[in-house]
Amino acid sequence: MSYRITNLRDYANEYHKSVTSPEKFWSEIAEQFDWKKKWDQVLNWDFETPQVNWFENAELNLTENIFERLLPTHKNKTAIIWEPNDPEADSIKLTYGELFKAICKFANAMKSQGVKKGDRVIIYMPMVPEAAIAMLACARIGAVHSVVFAGFSASALADRINDCEAKMVLTSDGNFRGNKNIPVKAVVDEALNHSDFVENVIVLKRTGEKVKMTPGRDLWWEEVLEGQSEQHEAEVMNAEDLLFILYTSGSTGKPKGVVHTTAGYMVFTYYSFLNVFQYDADDVYWCSADIGWITGHSYIVYGPLLAGATTLMFEGVPTYPHAGRFWEIVEKYKVNQFYTAPTAIRALQVYGTEPVEKFDLSSLKVIGSVGEPINEEAWHWYHEHVGKGNCPLVDTWWQTETGGIMISPLAGITPNKPAHASLPLPGVQPVIVDAEGNELTGNNVEGNLCIKYPWPSMIRTTYGDHQRCKDTYFSSYKGMYFTGDGVKRDHDGYLRILGRVDDVINVSGHRMGTAEVENAIDEHPDVVESAVVGYPHEIKGQGIYAFAICDASDKSDQILEDEIKQLVRKIIGPIAKPEHVQIVSGLPKTRSGKIMRRILRKVASRDLSNLGDISTLLNSEVVEDIIKGANLD
Numbered sequence: 001m002s003y004r005i006t007n008l009r010d011y012a013n014e015y016h017k018s019v020t021s022p023e024k025f026w027s028e029i030a031e032q033f034d035w036k037k038k039w040d041q042v043l044n045w046d047f048e049t050p051q052v053n054w055f056e057n058a059e060l061n062l063t064e065n066i067f068e069r070l071l072p073t074h075k076n077k078t079a080i081i082w083e084p085n086d087p088e089a090d091s092i093k094l095t096y097g098e099l100f101k102a103i104c105k106f107a108n109a110m111k112s113q114g115v116k117k118g119d120r121v122i123i124y125m126p127m128v129p130e131a132a133i134a135m136l137a138c139a140r141i142g143a144v145h146s147v148v149f150a151g152f153s154a155s156a157l158a159d160r161i162n163d164c165e166a167k168m169v170l171t172s173d174g175n176f177r178g179n180k181n182i183p184v185k186a187v188v189d190e191a192l193n194h195s196d197f198v199e200n201v202i203v204l205k206r207t208g209e210k211v212k213m214t215p216g217r218d219l220w221w222e223e224v225l226e227g228q229s230e231q232h233e234a235e236v237m238n239a240e241d242l243l244f245i246l247y248t249s250g251s252t253g254k255p256k257g258v259v260h261t262t263a264g265y266m267v268f269t270y271y272s273f274l275n276v277f278q279y280d281a282d283d284v285y286w287c288s289a290d291i292g293w294i295t296g297h298s299y300i301v302y303g304p305l306l307a308g309a310t311t312l313m314f315e316g317v318p319t320y321p322h323a324g325r326f327w328e329i330v331e332k333y334k335v336n337q338f339y340t341a342p343t344a345i346r347a348l349q350v351y352g353t354e355p356v357e358k359f360d361l362s363s364l365k366v367i368g369s370v371g372e373p374i375n376e377e378a379w380h381w382y383h384e385h386v387g388k389g390n391c392p393l394v395d396t397w398w399q400t401e402t403g404g405i406m407i408s409p410l411a412g413i414t415p416n417k418p419a420h421a422s423l424p425l426p427g428v429q430p431v432i433v434d435a436e437g438n439e440l441t442g443n444n445v446e447g448n449l450c451i452k453y454p455w456p457s458m459i460r461t462t463y464g465d466h467q468r469c470k471d472t473y474f475s476s477y478k479g480m481y482f483t484g485d486g487v488k489r490d491h492d493g494y495l496r497i498l499g500r501v502d503d504v505i506n507v508s509g510h511r512m513g514t515a516e517v518e519n520a521i522d523e524h525p526d527v528v529e530s531a532v533v534g535y536p537h538e539i540k541g542q543g544i545y546a547f548a549i550c551d552a553s554d555k556s557d558q559i560l561e562d563e564i565k566q567l568v569r570k571i572i573g574p575i576a577k578p579e580h581v582q583i584v585s586g587l588p589k590t591r592s593g594k595i596m597r598r599i600l601r602k603v604a605s606r607d608l609s610n611l612g613d614i615s616t617l618l619n620s621e622v623v624e625d626i627i628k629g630a631n632l633d
């Protein structure tokens with residue numbers, strides 16, 4: 001039996017069932033998977049602790065539910081299509097049968113290097129099939145993967161390696177991205193100068209770049225695969241054993257290791273994939289995210305493969321070698337579902353419709369959006385020029401912490417409303433609360449978005465610091481998970497996500513904590529204090545605007561600004577580099593010493609019409625200086 005919802009009435013029934021008897025609802029979906037041992041209890045939870053166990057005491061291996069479960073019917077079906085950065089280079093297709101062998105081989109290879117169940121493995125790799133193979137091989141042997149986006153700097157990588165005390169790093173010599181060749185192995189080498197935990201680095205040859213191999217530590221991918229068997233007996237995992245850690249930014253300085261566990265994540269990514277995208281057996285599905293983000297985990301690798309889908313992986317960027325590359329790929333593989341980020345759409349919008357019209361997009365049935373609120377203009381452009389007005393557009397709201405899509409239209413089922421994530425998936429119980437935590441029921445209300453009941457793929461803890469998980473997500477509103485997003489329920493009862501209400505900014509769909517950027521800026525020897533805010537940016541959604549006090553510096557403002565930008569780039573990575581740096585004499589502070597970011601946000605947004613009440617400031621005189629110094633061009 002398939003758990004694919006087929007019409008709106010069906011959705012309403014399933015939703016109702018999922019709320020009135022959640023345990024029955026999820027256990028019926030879970031029944032179709034292969035379990036080595038069934039659960040004693042479907043759900044055991046307490047949001048105070050917080051503690052959430054799904055499918056308690058059950059035993060399984062997630063990869064058996066992709067391979068052993070599906071191979072009888074899917075052995076020769078394409079699992080992964082890989083399109084390389086260079087359009088002239090050969091693409092790769094791996095069937096479920098071939099992928100299984102590759103995973104078993106790599107699982108054996110990792111084991112032969114001493115990786116055991118529970119060990120952490122960092123994956124710092126380009127978008128190549130080996131990255132997905134590595135993730136699944138970890139799941140096969142029970143190692144906990146932590147994929148780090150290959151655009152992160154050495155120090156950001158070192159922080160993550162150290163936080164989870166990783167035993168192994170998987171990487172490549174270099175990484176092709178558009179016309180760039182990024183020397184990733186060198187970044188790993190630098191990171192490992194600041195880390196003691198890693199025993200081995202396995203290096204995939206991708207660009208052929210000459211790299212330094214440290215004897216005894218570094219091994220070539222091909223070398224460790226040599227002589228390994230194509231068979232591997234899956235490790236028996238408890239339902240709540242860790243599947244992976246994924247680091248994400250929050251409102252404090254240090255990124256958090258969001259922990260996801262095995263069974264609940266498996267059930268929810270499968271179910272949400274099938275229903276949101278309405279995947280049909282022979283469809284080709286493409287999500288353009290990077291596997292370094294949660295979207296790549298849940299909707300390139302796990303969800304699609306658990307559903308037996310053909311999932312496309314693209315190594316390159318949307319504009320290389322031309323602004324029609326995405327559409328060329330859609331035509332080439334007759335892609336049926338295409339899932340991308342608003343920032344990509346806005347970046348391509350700039351090139352006009354010609355690059356879109358050059359290619360045959362008639363295979364497309366569903367288009368999707370994720371990562372940030374999609375503005376109405378981008379929504380319409382995407383719907384009209386890519387979807388040709390007849391593809392449902394699924395605006396999917398979710399988070400690293402939620403593991404899977406929470407609020408979204410179901411393609412072709414939920415009526416589309418531009419820029420509205422619309423309705424919750426079955427099993428998801430969103431609530432809108434006011435500042436005091438009162439639930440705002442009814443339509444036409446706006447407030448903070450919380451979820452009041454557990455769902456299977458939710459965050460279990462923040463790695464190594466459970467208190468932090470409790471403080472960040474379960475303490476703002478009693479008995480609820482707080483998302484950090486603002487939301488509006490409109491007159492039809494449709495939800496529209498308004499964006500973050502905390503100090504998190506969303507640059508091109510990448511989450512950045514303002515504190516994280518400030519910490520990097522503060523490393524500059526001349527910086528006394530800094531404050532970072534987001535401001536509306538035409539393509540990136542939000543841009544980063546930094547204010548810094550450098551009182552005693554003998555350098556010019558111009559030099560300081562450049563140095564600060566480069567420093568952030570070096571410490572965190574290019575995605576965090578501020579668009580603007582403004583050297584200021586002081587920062588507006590409240591009497592309790594808190595920076596009044598509201599004012600800085602106004603300055604950064606060039607919106608000086610209403611600065612609000614500044615009389616409560618300790619140092620209101622700095623505001624005028626800041627306005628004068630802002631480059632308001």
Ligand code: 7RM
Nearest residue numbers: 370371372373395396397398399400497500
């Ligand atoms: C999947 C992902 C999560 C944050 C989240 C929101 C924003 C994501 C949408 C969205 C409006 C959407 N995970 N966000 N999707 N806002 N509409 N459809 O992006 O952990 O990296 O980011 O992204 O603010 O809290 S994430």
